[in-house]
Amino acid sequence: MPAEPLLAARGIESGYGKVQVLWGADLLVGARQCVVLLGPNGAGKTTFLKVLLGLLPAWRGEAHFAGENITLWPSDRRVRRGMAYMSEIGVFTALSIADNLAIGGQFSPPATLRRQIDALYAAFPDLAARRSAAAGSLSGGQRKMLGIAKALAGSPRLLVMDEPSAGLSPLFVGEVIAILRQFHRDGLALLIAEQNVKFLDLAEHVITLEGGRTGFSGSVAALTADDALHRAYFGL
Ligand code: ATP
Numbered sequence: 686m687p688a689e690p691l692l693a694a695r696g697i698e699s700g701y702g703k704v705q706v707l708w709g710a711d712l713l714v715g716a717r718q719c720v721v722l723l724g725p726n727g728a729g730k731t732t733f734l735k736v737l738l739g740l741l742p743a744w745r746g747e748a749h750f751a752g753e754n755i756t757l758w759p760s761d762r763r764v765r766r767g768m769a770y771m772s773e774i775g776v777f778t779a780l781s782i783a784d785n786l787a788i789g790g791q792f793s794p795p796a797t798l799r800r801q802i803d804a805l806y807a808a809f810p811d812l813a814a815r816r817s818a819a820a821g822s823l824s825g826g827q828r829k830m831l832g833i834a835k836a837l838a839g840s841p842r843l844l845v846m847d848e849p850s851a852g853l854s855p856l857f858v859g860e861v862i863a864i865l866r867q868f869h870r871d872g873l874a875l876l877i878a879e880q881n882v883k884f885l886d887l888a889e890h891v892i893t894l895e896g897g898r899t900g901f902s903g904s905v906a907a908l909t910a911d912d913a914l915h916r917a918y919f920g921l
């Protein structure tokens with residue numbers, strides 16, 4: 686268990702209308718920690734992330750962020766407090782790269798936003814070279830990079846990502862992992878929902894979600910040492 690939990694969720698139940706998807710999901714992300722949430726298609730990963738970000742209400746259970754009970758907070762209040770969310774889509778395709786970054790950092794004071802955008806252009810030189818180009822003109826891999834940059838524009842403490850590998854070639858998956866590692870080293874906490882086990886390279890802790898419930902919670906080494914989990918997630 687991390688010494689200083691940044692995000693903690695306990696007994697989360699939620700769903701859509703009368704359809705219950707989450708049946709008691711728990712999670713802990715420490716300050717500056719990277720946690721990967723693994724689970725098969727339909728396990729409820731996206732639903733869980735949406736509850737954590739306040740995009741879907743929790744029917745039961747509680748969530749805390751940086752010591753405050755955020756269970757009933759609207760999404761924008763969570764973002765102002767330091768959470769960022771990158772959905773599978775991630776960017777506004779009709780808007781320019783610069784406008785996407787400005788939207789990502791809309792809650793930051795102007796001077797902080799300018800400094801952060803300069804730092805992001807330094808980290809993403811391909812985006813800096815084309816800042817007035819429409820996001821829709823970028824390749825899939827570049828769009829993913831813009832999605833990350835947009836999510837980071839608000840200088841979050843925690844970046845929550847839904848399947849960053851979706852639609853990417855293995856080469857780009859490697860590039861996405863490399864850039865995330867760079868920001869993680871500088872102190873960014875990460876919560877990444879994935880099916881692609883490559884992302885375990887970044888993880889300090891792994892949680893599995895099966896049928897809307899938390900299953901395994903432990904280190905990558907403990908996950909790989911468990912025969913049944915190894916077969917389920919590594920397909921061997
Ligand atoms: P995937 O990797 O396929 O996105 P996931 O683990 O993220 O899977 P969710 O997207 O959270 O899973 O979906 C969990 C369940 O909730 C699925 O059975 C799905 O059909 C259902 N579901 C998702 N969105 C809705 C919705 N808007 N209305 C009703 N049911 C939904």
